[in-house]
Amino acid sequence: MAAPQGLRATEARVWIARTPGLSAAALAAALARAGGDAAAVTALPQAALAECGLADAAIAHLGRPDPDRIAADRAWLEADPARGLVLFGETAYPPLLAAIPDPPPALWLHGEATLLAAPQIAIVGSRNPTPGGRENAAAFARALVGAGLAVTSGLALGIDGAAHRGALAAGGATVAVCGTGLDRVYPASHRELAREIARRGLLVSEFPPGTPPRPHHFPRRNRIIAGLALGTLVVEAAARSGSLITARLAAEQGREVFAVPGSIHNPLARGCHALIRQGAKLVEEAADILEELGPLWAAAAAPQPPAADRPGTPTGRDPAYARLLAALADGPAGIDLLVERTGLTPEEVSSMLLVLELEGQVSSAPGGLYARRHGQEA
Template sequence: MDGTTGTSQQDPEAWLLVGLASGIGSRYFQRLLDHFGEPQSILDASRTELAELGIPNPAIDALLAQDRSRIKASLEWLTKPNHQLLTLNDKEYPTLLRQIDAPPPLLFLIGDKQLLHQPQLAIVGSRNPTATGLENAHEFARSLAASGFCITSGLAQGIDGAAHSGALKGGSTIAVMGTGADRIYPGSHKRLAHQIADQALLVTEFPPGTPARAENFPRRNRIISGLALGTLVVEATLQSGSLITARLSSEQGREVFAIPGSIHNPQARGCHALIRQGAKLVESAQDIVEELGALFATLENPTDTESTTEDSDIMQRDADYQRLVQALGYDPVSVDELITRTGLTAEAVSSMLLLLELEGHVSSAPGGYYCRTDRLTSRHSG
């Protein structure tokens, strides 16, 4: 199957047979994986073994039936170029998403799956924003993408679409869909979705053929927040679905940001409510970069002792990172000069600088200049 990797490459059929069996959602799949280890063992289990794990009888019936007609469309979809299946046991499964409650066991992807491992910020908001809201979403996304963040959103009308479009102008974006990857919703975003598939990444937990259903979108929202270090709400009413994403982000231990607006604007009331509840008020993209530094370090290395050893140190990274570190002097240097010194692309340099800054190895100065911190030079001097 084209693009499938890890466990999914060895046996995508078993994963699909379990994951798409009627009545087996993320929680039951996780329970089964915890007990049996891999999907084929689940399919080989007896009714008694499955019942002892608390799996409902209708779901057991579906597992035992092993109805391959349910997975035919998915297998055909996977034969197409750049179509990929990522499974929960795959080493390339996003670390942050794996940490949430009931992570999706299957991810259907179109595009550059490496973006899943880039620092992400979710940008969400109203489907009926003001002109100012659209402009803010576009410009925040463009600026943060240019700084190295991958902007994650839900491909919806309004703020989501503006965030995706702005991110594509500055860097990269991930669109998390509430449908199968072969069903673009809303239809007005078909061109945008194709552009994202070509230049960035489309993600969904729903198999091909899944239409837009109201119950799909809260599930989509948990993936949006789960992939990201934090969520920025640009505009939202008090009844907006964006507040669900913000709540999920908070429950997942991520940061929540909100842009304030006029007290006379109904689309600002959701943001104001979030700020009263503890969300960080932001006025610029730099506000977000500064807030996410400590969170990035905590989420990436919560208790991993290996992360504090020299083996995991910055100088042990791939050649591109070593080249960039060596190009950074003790005095501030511009991004353009770093591109010239390293031969790397502007997008690669920006992304790596952001990661190094979030980890405390590099500091930024006004005018787009960067230099090593004492932490980095003291570790590797002499």
């Protein structure tokens, strides 16, 4: 294969972001092979790309850049200074999302990009809620943004829309994760809401401009909603719903799951009751959520000092954190191995790793591994 010539950094980044079947792990490996240069990734030999874990379709895509498609993506990005693109491994990529098992290799943005790394709470639920459920979503959103959290949801009808609107009404920040390209709005009835979020919050999608709504996009969107947030609140949900998928993903990612109880006669309370039986925290007011988030929220919300000024362990040099850092002394390790080394529970290890990552003491890597940052001592 002749290496493609002439792709500049922005052109290479948008073309990489459109690569079919590209995983974050493969992208990280390719960027490492190319010295962190996106343009150099598009010029790597096929054999090198294959060694990085790229599938044949992805390799073929990188080897045949489409100038018209690249120009269209650049035009979309450059039409508004609030639009952007972040690749996995770049500084602006949100650390909490990077820690999930299948992080998106690219995020297209429209709005305030710094919200990616803001402490967030996801609020999700039924597309056809009761009036009470809709008001509960808005009320929780208003209270939580008042406490300093951004509210994240999926721009869907019902609970999602109520949560976004509640956050905006309180003058707070909201993040909408979309199942389409950001040049499209789904559902169309949320066009004005999407415009307001782009102006005062942030729209996010892993799908490039021009991507229409497809059924399989929305479960993938749900993992990003859960992955960006410290915890997920389910307000109303039927026994089988996409909201329960988001809650399951949040639990699998080691995040907190909260559920609002309801009447036993309300079918939209059944999903929440099932979550509570499975260990989700029953909440009646925002304070219940803030209390449970505890050190995760505090670590995410607090401004971080330079790495050289950070203490060796967080939260008052808690011995459990010191034990966890010591367990990472021999190199990267997964949660199961850290549980074995420390005697802590998987839930404790997952929660503590998030705190350590937010404080800059550990970093996550593809494959579910964690490592101590250079210069951090137990």
